[in-house]
Amino acid sequence: MSGQVAPSEDQSPGLIKSTQELGAGLFLMAIALFFYWQGLDLPRGTLRALGPGMLPLALVTLLGVGGLMMVIYSLFETGPRLERWSLRGPFFVFGGIILFALLIRTCGLMIAGPVSMIFGMMASDEFKLKEATIFSIAMTIICILLFKTLLRLPIPVIGTLLEPIFPF
Amino acid sequence: MEAFLGNLAMGFGVALTLNNIFLCFVGCMVGTLIGVLPGVGPIATIAMLLPITFGFDPTGALIMLAGIYYGAQYGGSTTAILVNIPGEATSVVTVLDGHQMAKQGRAGVALGMAAMGSFFAGTVATLFIAALGQPLTKLAQLFGPAEYFSLMIMGLVFAVVLARGSILKAMCMILLGLLLATVGTDLETGQERMTLGIQDLSDGVDFAVLAMGIFGFAEIVRNLENPETRDVVRAAIGRLWPSKDDFRQSYFPILRGTLIGAVLGILPGNGAVLGPFASYTVEKKIAKDPKRFGRGAIEGVAGPESANNAGAQTAFIPLLTLGIPPNAVMALMVGAMTIHGIIPGPQVMTKNPELFWGMVASMWLGNLMLVIINLPLIGLWVKLLQVPYRMMFPAIMIFCCIGIYSINNSTSDVLFTAFFGLVGYTLLKFGFEPAPMLLRFVLGKLMEEKLRQALILSRGSFSTFIERPVSAGLLLVAVVMLAIALLPSIQKGRDEVFTE
Amino acid sequence: MKKLVLAIAATAMMAGAAQAQSYPNRPVTMIVPFAAGGPTDIVARIVGEHMSKTLGQQIVVENVAGAGGTTGITRASQSKNDGYTIMMGHMGTHGAAPALYANLKYDPVKDFEPVGMAAGTPILIVGKKNFPAKDLKEMMAYLKANPDKVNQAHAGIGAVSHMTCIMFNSQLGIKPTAVPYSGTGPALNDLVSGQVDYMCDQIVNLVQQIKAGSIKAYAIATPVRSPALPDVPTTVEAGMPDYQVTAWNAIFAPKDTPKEVMTALTDALNKALDDEATKGRLLELGAVLPTKTERGGQWLGEFVGKEVARWTPVLKDASK
Numbered sequence: 001m002s003g004q005v006a007p008s009e010d011q012s013p014g015l016i017k018s019t020q021e022l023g024a025g026l027f028l029m030a031i032a033l034f035f036y037w038q039g040l041d042l043p044r045g046t047l048r049a050l051g052p053g054m055l056p057l058a059l060v061t062l063l064g065v066g067g068l069m070m071v072i073y074s075l076f077e078t079g080p081r082l083e084r085w086s087l088r089g090p091f092f093v094f095g096g097i098i099l100f101a102l103l104i105r106t107c108g109l110m111i112a113g114p115v116s117m118i119f120g121m122m123a124s125d126e127f128k129l130k131e132a133t134i135f136s137i138a139m140t141i142i143c144i145l146l147f148k149t150l151l152r153l154p155i156p157v158i159g160t161l162l163e164p165i166f167p168f
Numbered sequence: 169m170e171a172f173l174g175n176l177a178m179g180f181g182v183a184l185t186l187n188n189i190f191l192c193f194v195g196c197m198v199g200t201l202i203g204v205l206p207g208v209g210p211i212a213t214i215a216m217l218l219p220i221t222f223g224f225d226p227t228g229a230l231i232m233l234a235g236i237y238y239g240a241q242y243g244g245s246t247t248a249i250l251v252n253i254p255g256e257a258t259s260v261v262t263v264l265d266g267h268q269m270a271k272q273g274r275a276g277v278a279l280g281m282a283a284m285g286s287f288f289a290g291t292v293a294t295l296f297i298a299a300l301g302q303p304l305t306k307l308a309q310l311f312g313p314a315e316y317f318s319l320m321i322m323g324l325v326f327a328v329v330l331a332r333g334s335i336l337k338a339m340c341m342i343l344l345g346l347l348l349a350t351v352g353t354d355l356e357t358g359q360e361r362m363t364l365g366i367q368d369l370s371d372g373v374d375f376a377v378l379a380m381g382i383f384g385f386a387e388i389v390r391n392l393e394n395p396e397t398r399d400v401v402r403a404a405i406g407r408l409w410p411s412k413d414d415f416r417q418s419y420f421p422i423l424r425g426t427l428i429g430a431v432l433g434i435l436p437g438n439g440a441v442l443g444p445f446a447s448y449t450v451e452k453k454i455a456k457d458p459k460r461f462g463r464g465a466i467e468g469v470a471g472p473e474s475a476n477n478a479g480a481q482t483a484f485i486p487l488l489t490l491g492i493p494p495n496a497v498m499a500l501m502v503g504a505m506t507i508h509g510i511i512p513g514p515q516v517m518t519k520n521p522e523l524f525w526g527m528v529a530s531m532w533l534g535n536l537m538l539v540i541i542n543l544p545l546i547g548l549w550v551k552l553l554q555v556p557y558r559m560m561f562p563a564i565m566i567f568c569c570i571g572i573y574s575i576n577n578s579t580s581d582v583l584f585t586a587f588f589g590l591v592g593y594t595l596l597k598f599g600f601e602p603a604p605m606l607l608r609f610v611l612g613k614l615m616e617e618k619l620r621q622a623l624i625l626s627r628g629s630f631s632t633f634i635e636r637p638v639s640a641g642l643l644l645v646a647v648v649m650l651a652i653a654l655l656p657s658i659q660k661g662r663d664e665v666f667t668e
Numbered sequence: 669m670k671k672l673v674l675a676i677a678a679t680a681m682m683a684g685a686a687q688a689q690s691y692p693n694r695p696v697t698m699i700v701p702f703a704a705g706g707p708t709d710i711v712a713r714i715v716g717e718h719m720s721k722t723l724g725q726q727i728v729v730e731n732v733a734g735a736g737g738t739t740g741i742t743r744a745s746q747s748k749n750d751g752y753t754i755m756m757g758h759m760g761t762h763g764a765a766p767a768l769y770a771n772l773k774y775d776p777v778k779d780f781e782p783v784g785m786a787a788g789t790p791i792l793i794v795g796k797k798n799f800p801a802k803d804l805k806e807m808m809a810y811l812k813a814n815p816d817k818v819n820q821a822h823a824g825i826g827a828v829s830h831m832t833c834i835m836f837n838s839q840l841g842i843k844p845t846a847v848p849y850s851g852t853g854p855a856l857n858d859l860v861s862g863q864v865d866y867m868c869d870q871i872v873n874l875v876q877q878i879k880a881g882s883i884k885a886y887a888i889a890t891p892v893r894s895p896a897l898p899d900v901p902t903t904v905e906a907g908m909p910d911y912q913v914t915a916w917n918a919i920f921a922p923k924d925t926p927k928e929v930m931t932a933l934t935d936a937l938n939k940a941l942d943d944e945a946t947k948g949r950l951l952e953l954g955a956v957l958p959t960k961t962e963r964g965g966q967w968l969g970e971f972v973g974k975e976v977a978r979w980t981p982v983l984k985d986a987s988k
Contacts, residue, residue, distance in 0.1 A: 024598035048628030052354035059347045066340040089392040094586045100569040101582035117562040124558040309861040355848045358825030370735040503705025
């Protein structure tokens with residue numbers, strides 16, 4: 001909803017004086033609500049004998065109040081507007097990391113390294129496939145030498161899927 | 169005094185053998201290397217290198233492992249300054265002003281100052297350990313759960329002062345940090361809290377996972393969408409060496425930071441993490457123009473870095489004199505000592521004096537080596553900033569992924585990091601500062617643990633916090649600091665909201 | 669590029685042929701379900717080092733900590749049963765876990781092939797320096813007389829110090845106030861400074877403090893005294909003969925690992941336990957090594973069954 005406001009650096013003239021503050025408040029309230037729901041089943045105990053649920057409940061309440069205050073402020077105090085959100089960066093960067101997590105045990109660093117890096121590099125608008133391929137393969141070799149050979153971390157280079165055909 | 173000098177002489181006699189100098193050097197080099205790599209922490213590396221040290225004599229092995237430990241501290245600061253990723257809880261503060269300095273083309277100055285501050289702090293801390301190690305342990309013994317809780321309350325005040333911009337937003341980040349710290353198995357009942365039924369969350373969220381996500385990955389995404397900000401770092405590379413003015417501004421912060429860090433480092437409950445935060449708070453409070461903080465103030469690098477290194481060193485006191493490890497790295501050192509047939513405890517000092525004093529001497533030697541290794545490297549590190557960002561960020565990405573994976577050999581940790589990266593990016597978009605959250609996250613666990621222990625011991629009576637003199641004193645300081653800190657901060661916080 | 673692909677394919681095929689060679693032809697991963705540097709990790713590394721020599725392949729220790737060790741064991745139990753992933757199980761993961769974790773994803777008896785017992789560390793009962801009891805009998809009397817006053821420390825739910833003290837308390841018939849800590853270090857610190865009254869833990873964590881006199885040892889829960897602490901009486905001597913607890917560590921492989929692999933592993937473990945240097949290192953820790961009859965997979969398999977049966981009622985009762 002805030003994204004539809006005309007792109008200008010000035011604060012919006014309408015009812016909401018700071019879309020950033022409003023978004024921040026709503027975001028915090030959502031987090032508070034989520035954790036409140038998650039902690040519903042935990043026994044709270046008493047003040048004299050704190051249970052596992054007591055502290056989370058107190059924090060969630062305060063966080064919710066803080067979020068609410070921000071929402072109220074956003075209606076009265078002028079503040080910065082919400083920045084434009086880009087999708088390309090988060091999609092490729094976080095996608096690359098997720099690919100790494102999915103591939104590292106099965107295919108090893110050998111495959112997970114280049115794949116996750118090339119995918120992640122697509123986040124940049126200066127992306128060139130050839131450069132990315134060469135760079136990511138070189139980086140993967142450096143990483144294998146550095147982490148496996150030099151630092152001896154037990155990171156899988158080959159992975160369980162490919163292990164039977166690469167016996168080293 | 170004579171005994172003290174004699175002991176030190178014996179220590180240097182041990183540390184200065186060719187073999188041990190070499191091991192110290194190797195340790196410092198490896199430590200610097202892993203410290204600089206974002207995401208790879210000293211814990212994983214020391215664990216992996218343990219078997220290699222089987223063949224060494226115990227003193228040599230420990231000298232090398234200790235070298236890795238403080239080498240990693242040094243290297244961690246480098247990464248914090250250059251790419252805005254705190255490798256450890258203690259370098260969260262360095263990020264604040266250090267990276268701002270880098271953006272202003274003062275990366276070399278920040279790195280140089282950090283190195284020299286650390287060396288000074290290391291020297292003082294070494295003497296501190298040698299002279300006062302034994303009596304200081306007694307002081308640490310005064311700290312029961314109630315005292316710790318009060319200390320943590322005092323730490324809350326630091327978090328408020330750390331805030332840039334809106335005070336309300338900072339408070340909310342503090343709450344969020346505390347909330348995240350409650351995720352995991354409840355200490356007392358063993359019940360799982362807020363884990364969404366995910367088994368990998370049963371021990372809570374790992375610090376590195378949160379820090380890499382919130383700082384590292386969120387920063388990458390943000391940089392990718394604002395080409396201007398990242399090019400600033402590349403374009404402006406100023407002088408490599410601190411100027412006279414820089415030195416003049418840093419003398420006292422380094423002195424104060426060293427003292428603060430050294431004292432807090434002795435506390436057995438990982439008090440060392442408080443050091444940099446405390447130092448930063450003090451510097452910001454007594455500065456003529458606190459507004460410079462968070463915008464590249466050199467005091468904000470020099471003070472906390474000194475505190476960091478002093479604390480890293482004095483954290484050895486509870487280990488060497490009591491045999492009680494104050495944090496995870498020290499616990500690993502206990503393992504290393506045990507493997508070599510030395511069970512750390514009050515008797516190490518009398519039974520293995522060469523080991524004890526040799527280690528103390530090698531600490532200073534290690535610090536000297538680190539300065540020698542690091543000062544020439546500054547030019548190289550600064551050059552690294554000139555690598556085009558489209559190549560820099562995938563490199564950071566892969567290092568972080570490997571590092572996170574190696575903490576616990578767990579793929580879910582990597583996935584969590586991606587998740588927290590997304591959260592961090594959202595928080596940045598909404599104008600939140602992640603540093604207070606990270607600080608409270610670190611202290612939150614300890615705080616709840618100590619609160620509940622204190623209440624169990626007092627059978628539910630809150631008066632325990634006031635009846636115990638040390639605890640009462642700490643609470644009093646906290647109240648006074650809060651009063652001093654909060655009043656002008658609210659004023660200023662609002663000003664900044666208007667101006668930004 | 670094409671050449672590279674061809675070369676990779678060729679090596680892959682040759683490698684496939686080499687597969688038929690005998691076990692092991694590549695490094696073996698040993699999952700240790702606790703953080704590096706702890707007692708189980710140390711035992712694994714010491715034993716693993718010698719086993720590597722016998723097997724001719726490196727045993728790589730992989731620490732997968734979490735949830736009292738059950739995270740690592742769950743992962744290990746689900747990995748491929750080809751002998752290239754083995755694990756260091758423990759009194760907690762293979763004895764107490766079924767009682768402590770309601771949704772445990774493995775069965776300690778059915779889901780593993782036992783390789784053999786590696787080493788155990790005996791449990792000690794210790795009190796703070798000025799605890800008003802001079803021996804175990806007095807301590808037992810004091811604990812029974814002052815159930816509301818005493819504080820017992822432990823290093824968190826599922827920790828060795830937690831379980832073993834529950835066993836101690838249940839044999840005494842008391843339920844004292846238990847103060848949880850997030851590890852042995854902080855718990856021991858508060859015992860030394862006298863914030864808490866007593867705890868039970870592995871000898872390796874306590875021996876230096878006892879020797880220095882900063883805490884008092886009441887008894888060691890083994891049939892014979894430990895050479896590391898010859899002055900500390902056994903529970904048999906001190907008047908609590910039924911309290912026999914050792915935090916044992918043993919090697920397991922996933923279910924249905926081939927017979928010849930199991931033989932090779934058991935053989936390598938036994939060779940390590942016979943090696944003087946390895947033995948010396950373990951004994952220095954205050955560890956107890958398995959006797960000849962306690963070696964091998966079959967004995968371990970039966971032992972695990974007995975341990976589960978012994979811990980389950982005690983722990984279930986304590987959590988009521």
